[in-house]
Amino acid sequence: MVASPQFSYWWNPQPYYPVGFTDPPATSVTPLATGNQVVMTPSACPGWSFDHWEYKNAQGQWISTSGNPLQGGALTVHMNWWTGAGIHVPDSHMVFHVKAVFAETGYGVANMPFKYRLSQNGATISGVRQFWNVAYNESTPTYCCQNHRDPDGNKYCHAHLPHGFPFDCQGTTITQQMSDWAWDAEYANQTRQSGSTFRHNCYSYSCDAPTVMFHEAWYNNFTLSSSLSEATTQIRSFGDDDHVIRITGIYNKGTEQNPEYVVSHSVEKNGSSGIYSGAWLPMGLETFGSIRKLKPGS
Amino acid sequence: MVMNTDRMRTLVVVMAITGALSLAARGIAPGETPAREEPTGKKYLAQDSDFPSNPTRAEQIAMLRTESLEQSLYRLKNINMFFSPGPVEPGDASIEPRREWPLPDELELYSVDVIMGNRRVLKLHRDLAALPHDVAANLVSRRLQDALAAYRAAYAADEQIHNPHGFTRESAERARSTPGGSLTGVGFISRTPDPNEVTLSGLRYAVLSLVWLAGALELEGVRDAIIEVSEEAVSQRNTLYEDQTHHDLYKASILKYLSLYSRTILGTALLRLSPEGLESQEIAAERRTFRQTAFDARQTATDRAGPPDFSRGEITVEYFVGITDAVFDDILWRAKSP
Numbered sequence: 001m002v003a004s005p006q007f008s009y010w011w012n013p014q015p016y017y018p019v020g021f022t023d024p025p026a027t028s029v030t031p032l033a034t035g036n037q038v039v040m041t042p043s044a045c046p047g048w049s050f051d052h053w054e055y056k057n058a059q060g061q062w063i064s065t066s067g068n069p070l071q072g073g074a075l076t077v078h079m080n081w082w083t084g085a086g087i088h089v090p091d092s093h094m095v096f097h098v099k100a101v102f103a104e105t106g107y108g109v110a111n112m113p114f115k116y117r118l119s120q121n122g123a124t125i126s127g128v129r130q131f132w133n134v135a136y137n138e139s140t141p142t143y144c145c146q147n148h149r150d151p152d153g154n155k156y157c158h159a160h161l162p163h164g165f166p167f168d169c170q171g172t173t174i175t176q177q178m179s180d181w182a183w184d185a186e187y188a189n190q191t192r193q194s195g196s197t198f199r200h201n202c203y204s205y206s207c208d209a210p211t212v213m214f215h216e217a218w219y220n221n222f223t224l225s226s227s228l229s230e231a232t233t234q235i236r237s238f239g240d241d242d243h244v245i246r247i248t249g250i251y252n253k254g255t256e257q258n259p260e261y262v263v264s265h266s267v268e269k270n271g272s273s274g275i276y277s278g279a280w281l282p283m284g285l286e287t288f289g290s291i292r293k294l295k296p297g298s
Numbered sequence: 299m300v301m302n303t304d305r306m307r308t309l310v311v312v313m314a315i316t317g318a319l320s321l322a323a324r325g326i327a328p329g330e331t332p333a334r335e336e337p338t339g340k341k342y343l344a345q346d347s348d349f350p351s352n353p354t355r356a357e358q359i360a361m362l363r364t365e366s367l368e369q370s371l372y373r374l375k376n377i378n379m380f381f382s383p384g385p386v387e388p389g390d391a392s393i394e395p396r397r398e399w400p401l402p403d404e405l406e407l408y409s410v411d412v413i414m415g416n417r418r419v420l421k422l423h424r425d426l427a428a429l430p431h432d433v434a435a436n437l438v439s440r441r442l443q444d445a446l447a448a449y450r451a452a453y454a455a456d457e458q459i460h461n462p463h464g465f466t467r468e469s470a471e472r473a474r475s476t477p478g479g480s481l482t483g484v485g486f487i488s489r490t491p492d493p494n495e496v497t498l499s500g501l502r503y504a505v506l507s508l509v510w511l512a513g514a515l516e517l518e519g520v521r522d523a524i525i526e527v528s529e530e531a532v533s534q535r536n537t538l539y540e541d542q543t544h545h546d547l548y549k550a551s552i553l554k555y556l557s558l559y560s561r562t563i564l565g566t567a568l569l570r571l572s573p574e575g576l577e578s579q580e581i582a583a584e585r586r587t588f589r590q591t592a593f594d595a596r597q598t599a600t601d602r603a604g605p606p607d608f609s610r611g612e613i614t615v616e617y618f619v620g621i622t623d624a625v626f627d628d629i630l631w632r633a634k635s636p
Contacts, residue, residue: 108392111547123495126387127485127555130547132474 006038011079013089033084041074042100056097058090075100107133343372345493351378352489355601358382358417359594367425370418371441373493374507375448377500379418381488383602385411399539399546400623405554406562407619410588413507413563414615415600420593422507423613427515435512435519442508442523449501449558450530456498458484459552462544470545483551498556506563513567514615521571521633528568528630531558535623565621568633582625583618590615 015035042050053065053075065075077087077098089096110131350357358379365373373379387408413419426434453459465483473481486499509527512520534557538549553559569581591598592611599606621629 110392111390123487123491123497124489125485126381126488127482128387128547128551129480129482130473131480 004038004040011036013079013081015080015082031080031082033080033082033088034078034086035082036079037076038079039074039076040098040100051101054099054101055087056090058093062097343369345369345373345376347492347494349493351491351493353378353382355596355603362417362421362593365418365421367422370422370425371437374418374422374441375445375496375500375504376418376493377487377497377503378489378493380412380416380500380503384415384488385600386602399550400561401550401554401559403562403619406560409503409506409554409560410510410562410617411600412503413510414588414590415598416503416507417593417598419507419511420590420598420613423511423514424593424611426511426517431517432519434515435517438508438512438517439520439523442505442512442520442527445501445504445508446523446527446530448496449498449505452496452498452501453534453556456556459556462548465544465548467543467545470547481545481547483548484555485551486555502556502558505558506560509567510563510615513563513570513617514613516570518571521568524564524567524571525630525633527558528564528633531560531564532627532630535559561621561623561626562617562619565626565629566617568629569618570616572633581618581629582620582622584620586617586619588615588617589613 012035015032016029017032019029040053042053050073051066054062055065055077057063075087075098077089077096079089079096081089081091081093083091111128345361349361353361362370385408426438429437462484470481486502487497488499490497505527508520509524511517512524535553538553538557541549558564565583569583589599590613591606591608592613595607595610597604597607
């Protein structure tokens with residue numbers, strides 16, 4: 001994932017130093033070469049690590065930052081057409097191409113806490129599931145399976161889930177699971193940033209993701225913010241045909257070998273036909289489940 | 299894991315009767331007649347069954363403020379209060395599989411966090427600290443023996459422990475050789491819809507909480523009861539270590555979730571209640587301090603909801619980590635030595 005709090009829908013490509021009221025009035029302005037600064041931070045999926053950044057210059061060549069010192073892996077660019085120190089958008093270019101490049105680091109064994117119930121309103125049971133041939137990031141928590149790929153060879157990286165949320169490497173929820181709606185009571189007093197339940201592919205997303213991503217910022221788990229959301233306050237039933245994430249559009253389909261980003265826009269409908277939540281998912285094909293923001297911790 | 303709830307409830311009634319608090323615990327001298335007999339029946343001691351299974355901080359505080367010492371001790375086995383919210387259990391990932399034996403320290407410390415995150419335990423710490431030392435020790439010792447008896451019965455009756463289906467070494471090998479394969483051990487009940495439902499995990503945490511409190515408050519009179527708990531724990535550990543039929547994850551899950559074997563909690567209590575003290579016995583262990591708020595703080599140090607609120611007081615408990623199996627055996631041996 002590539003994230004920055006400074007992403008925006010648009011930037012003024014020719015920013016100037018502000019001019020104050022002077023007497024006589026100023027007759028010239030000075031270009032602000034450091035204007036529209038954007039600091040981007042890469043965040044690797046489990047099993048991957050950030051390697052370097054690449055961006056396109058005016059001639060359309062990819063320029064690599066390999067070997068250049070980057071503060072914590074972050075890349076700083078200036079979204080303007082001026083020249084000077086640092087990285088700028090080529091003069092007159094409307095789109096600036098930047099991508100973070102990640103390298104695969106290997107897979108192993110992960111012990112993941114999870115919870116389940118034997119009946120809808122029964123006792124909650126906590127346990128640990130041990131996965132093989134996976135990589136796991138406890139802090140997120142997300143995990144990737146070495147052999148879990150879609151028919152095009154894309155690697156699946158499982159969702160950013162409440163800690164211990166049950167999944168297995170086949171992309172199915174562990175048997176006897178309820179939807180995440182049924183877990184509201186369990187998490188009622190905790191802050192949960194996101195949650196999702198999927199029958200098939202699932203990818204991470206975050207509620208506070210940037211609204212606009214740089215073109216070709218890849219690979220598969222960068223995210224866009226929810227276009228529609230709600231603060232959930234009640235348990236809902238879930239699982240019928242009207243509670244399905246529907247893919248409403250797919251853009252720039254690509255693969256790991258052809259690292260252009262893939263984004264689909266998904267929405268979920270409730271039984272009374274109103275759309276009540278939605279989110280942008282990278283390659284959210286065949287998804288089934290729910291996307292939502294949850295209420296903040298009490 | 300499904301508990302035989304009826305059987306367990308029967309045990310609880312027995313506990314309530316045999317473990318009725320002494321007059322001394324209520325500050326009444328032997329031979330003296332209490333001016334007013336307080337109710338001690340199960341209805342009085344049990345928690346309101348409509349109390350939320352996942353109570354908010356405010357709901358917990360309101361309940362505990364009206365709870366008597368007797369009620370707090372009786373309700374200590376309520377598993378819900380240990381996990382409201384309870385700590386996040388650490389996961390882990392590595393290229394090579396982790397050795398399950400002995401359990402790593404972080405899993406032991408998880409149990410410490412669970413206990414110190416229970417506001418009822420914090421309230422008990424305050425209430426017991428206010429009693430005369432010997433009175434508190436006598437009270438805790440008796441309650442610990444009662445809780446241990448109930449725990450033993452529940453442990454012996456657990457089918458997943460004594461009559462497991464699956465969990466074999468062969469099944470583990472199949473999981474490892476299957477792409478995306480996984481396996482599990484046994485879980486523990488961490489929340490029940492009825493707060494009074496008795497569970498093996500709740501009894502386990504009740505026993506360990508009483509051991510922890512005895513150590514924290516240096517109640518020397520509980521030492522013999524803790525030795526008994528420790529011997530039970532070592533017996534459970536040895537049985538699991540010697541099991542050649544089932545895979546390590548299964549055995550580790552019983553050891554860390556359902557057995558009493560917590561080197562940190564038991565070892566700390568024995569060391570703190572040792573007449574000689576740690577240094578003179580040359581025990582290899584690292585000393586640490588757990589700083590926790592009062593039970594009615596807006597936020598405790600384990601609430602995961604912001605900075606802890608120490609405005610209503612604090613509880614500081616010194617404990618020891620880095621206790622290996624061999625060191626624990628040595629501590630127990632020394633504790634039993636005359």
